Structure formats: C-alpha cells, structure tokens
Amino acid sequence: MKRIAPYHKADKLPLIVLSLFLVLFSLGITLDEPSRVLEQAWQICYSCIGIG
Amino acid sequence: MEFYRNWFQILVIFITNSYWAFPFTKSIYQGPLKVICSPGLNCYSCPAASMSCPIGSIQQMLLSVRLSWANGQTYLALYLVGALGILGSIFGRMICGWACPFGFLQDMLHKIPSKKFGLPRFLRFVKYVILALTVFILPLVIVNEMGLGSPWFCKYICPAGTLEAGLPMLLLQPSLQDIIGVLFYSKLVVLIGFIIWSILASRPFCRAACPLGAWYGLFKNVKMMKLVLDESKCTKCNECHPICPMGVKFNESPNDSECITCLRCMHEGCQFGAIQLQIGGIPIHSPDIRRKA
Numbered sequence: 001m002k003r004i005a006p007y008h009k010a011d012k013l014p015l016i017v018l019s020l021f022l023v024l025f026s027l028g029i030t031l032d033e034p035s036r037v038l039e040q041a042w043q044i045c046y047s048c049i050g051i052g
Numbered sequence: 053m054e055f056y057r058n059w060f061q062i063l064v065i066f067i068t069n070s071y072w073a074f075p076f077t078k079s080i081y082q083g084p085l086k087v088i089c090s091p092g093l094n095c096y097s098c099p100a101a102s103m104s105c106p107i108g109s110i111q112q113m114l115l116s117v118r119l120s121w122a123n124g125q126t127y128l129a130l131y132l133v134g135a136l137g138i139l140g141s142i143f144g145r146m147i148c149g150w151a152c153p154f155g156f157l158q159d160m161l162h163k164i165p166s167k168k169f170g171l172p173r174f175l176r177f178v179k180y181v182i183l184a185l186t187v188f189i190l191p192l193v194i195v196n197e198m199g200l201g202s203p204w205f206c207k208y209i210c211p212a213g214t215l216e217a218g219l220p221m222l223l224l225q226p227s228l229q230d231i232i233g234v235l236f237y238s239k240l241v242v243l244i245g246f247i248i249w250s251i252l253a254s255r256p257f258c259r260a261a262c263p264l265g266a267w268y269g270l271f272k273n274v275k276m277m278k279l280v281l282d283e284s285k286c287t288k289c290n291e292c293h294p295i296c297p298m299g300v301k302f303n304e305s306p307n308d309s310e311c312i313t314c315l316r317c318m319h320e321g322c323q324f325g326a327i328q329l330q331i332g333g334i335p336i337h338s339p340d341i342r343r344k345a
Contacts, residue, residue, distance in 0.1 A: 014275060017141040017271070018137075020139060025135055031131075045112070049218040049221065051228050
C-alpha cells in the first residue's frame with residue numbers, strides 16, 4: 001500500500017519516564033502519603049505565609 | 053490562540069480555587085480534594101484553594117521527615133514527586149503557560165503599558181538553585197532541636213503565598229495583624245518587587261525564581277507535548293523571537309527549557325508553518341502557511 005502521509009515514529013522516552021513516575025506515585029500511595037498531604041493541607045501554616 | 057489560552061488560565065484558576073465559602077467560614081477549605089496537587093503554583097493556604105500546592109507539600113513532607121520516621125511512618129514524598137513527574141513528562145512547562153495562576157497574573161501585569169525590558173540570560177539558572185536549595189536540601193538538612201525543618205521557599209520567597217494566602221488571611225482574621233513582623237514585610241517587598249518587575253519584563257518570576265518552573269523545565273527532552281521546528285520550512289526570519297513571552301529564540305533553540313508551549317510562536321510568529329505541536333513525536337497541529345517565502 002502506498003503511504004500518502006509521512007510516517008512519524010512515536011517517542012518512547014517520554015513513555016518510559018512517565019511510567020517511572022507512575023511507579024513512584026503508586027509507591028507513595030501505598031506508603032499512605034496522600035493522607036499526610038491532606039493533614040498538611042488542612043492546616044494553615046502561618047509562618048509559611050509570612051505571618052507569625 | 054492567546055484569547056483561548058487566557059480563558060483556559062482563568063478556568064484553571066477557578067478549578068484550583070473553587071472554595072467560595074471562605075468569607076463565611078473565615079478559614080481554608082478542609083475537604084478531600086486537597087489530596088490533589090494543583091499543577092501550577094497555587095498556595096494551599098489561600099482561603100479559596102481547593103487543591104494543594106506541590107512545592108509547599110514537598111517542603112512540608114521533607115521538613116518533618118525525621119519526626120515521621122521516628123513515629124514509624126516512611127514518608128519520602130514519592131506521591132508528590134510522582135505526581136509532579138507525571139505532569140512534567142506529559143506537559144513539561146506547558147503547565148506554566150496554561151495552568152499556573154501566578155503565571156496568568158504576570159501575563160496580565162505585562163499588558164500594562166510601560167517601557168519593556170528583557171532578562172539577563174544567567175537569571176534562568178537561579179530558579180534551579182532555588183529548587184534544589186529551598187525546596188529539597190534546606191528543609192531536609194537544617195532542623196531545630198526537635199528535628200523539624202522549615203519550608204524555606206514558602207517562608208522566605210514565595211510571592212504567590214503572600215498574595216493568595218498572607219494578605220487574604222489578614223483581611224479574614226484581622227487579629228492576625230497584631231502578630232505580623234519583619235518576615236511578613238520582607239515577603240511583601242518580594243511580592244511588590246515581582247509585581248513591578250512583571251510590568252516591565254515578561255514573566256520574571258517564571259524565568260528567574262519559580263522552583264516549579266525549574267522542575268518542569270527538567271523535562272524538556274522527555275516531555276510528550278512539545279513544539280518542534282521543521283528546519284526545511286524555517287527561513288530564519290526570526291519572527292518567532294520577539295513574540296516569545298519567555299525570551300526563547302525558537303528557531304535557534306527549539307528545545308529550550310524555558311519554552312512554556314504557549315503556541316504564540318506557532319500562531320502569531322511563524323508565517324511558514326515551520327513550527328508544529330507534537331504529542332509523543334506525533335504531530336497534532338501545524339498552522340497552514342500564511343505567506344509563501
């Protein structure tokens with residue numbers, strides 16, 4: 001079959017990097033880090049915003 | 053395209069700051085959505101913030117890592133680094149151009165008529181030092197007698213925190229005005245400095261000081277969505293140079309870590325269709341040639 005459009009090879013490197021960070025993200029969830037993030041985000045850190 | 057980008061930025065601001073009950077509660081949102089990291093720089097102590105700031109969260113996680121480990125909790129900020137890595141490997145600094153509230157503020161400030169200036173090139177490297185030192189190293193290494201560190205970037209630099217959280221909290225809780233001191237005024241000077249600088253130069257905070265921009269910039273070679281130069285179509289007319297809000301000379305440096313993929317060079321600069329947007333190496337958009345060479 002004759003190709004009418006130029007063939008573009010998909011980049012694999014971004015997919016590899018994305019997979020690596022998906023693994024880290026999943027590991028973080030298994031370590032229960034999201035609950036720690038929530039704990040922190042629910043409190044106002046006054047010194048962090050220049051007050052106190 | 054600039055019109056649509058600005059409206060998309062406004063949409064993101066409203067999504068990441070969707071807690072509008074704060075004038076009545078006088079406090080911040082404390083619901084489950086705060087487990088999600090906002091893609092751009094958006095202080096999670098902002099009364100309207102409905103998501104958490106990734107830079108603030110990483111610092112908070114690292115500054116208390118000793119206490120967590122002493123309590124048998126192995127927190128390593130993998131969830132946060134993973135989330136930022138996922139965003140970075142897909143979008144890179146496109147997030148700065150499309151989904152950062154503080155980036156939008158700088159875009160708007162730069163529209164104020166005034167004499168405009170560029171930024172010295174060496175300043176782009178400062179943000180990498182800020183990322184490494186104030187977000188990762190200092191919160192982890194410098195600790196008090198209880199083993200607790202400080203969120204160095206939030207505490208001493210972040211102008212977004214002063215604007216979105218510090219000032220609104222002082223208005224919501226006037227009693228806090230009695231305890232503000234040198235720290236608050238120094239952060240106010242930083243904020244005012246960046247506001248004035250943003251009028252005179254395009255996105256100075258993004259280019260010189262933003263640790264989140266520095267992080268996303270690390271993905272310049274491995275991000276999925278990127279602008280690519282077709283050298284066979286480039287006439288080297290340099291029309292893409294003056295239009296770039298980040299000072300990128302696209303035809304000379306198409307893979308620049310400063311590129312925020314705002315698409316201005318593609319739509320408003322290049323008239324020969326030499327710039328195209330690719331996702332994972334596959335072109336998805338390239339404007340028609342508007343004028344023959």
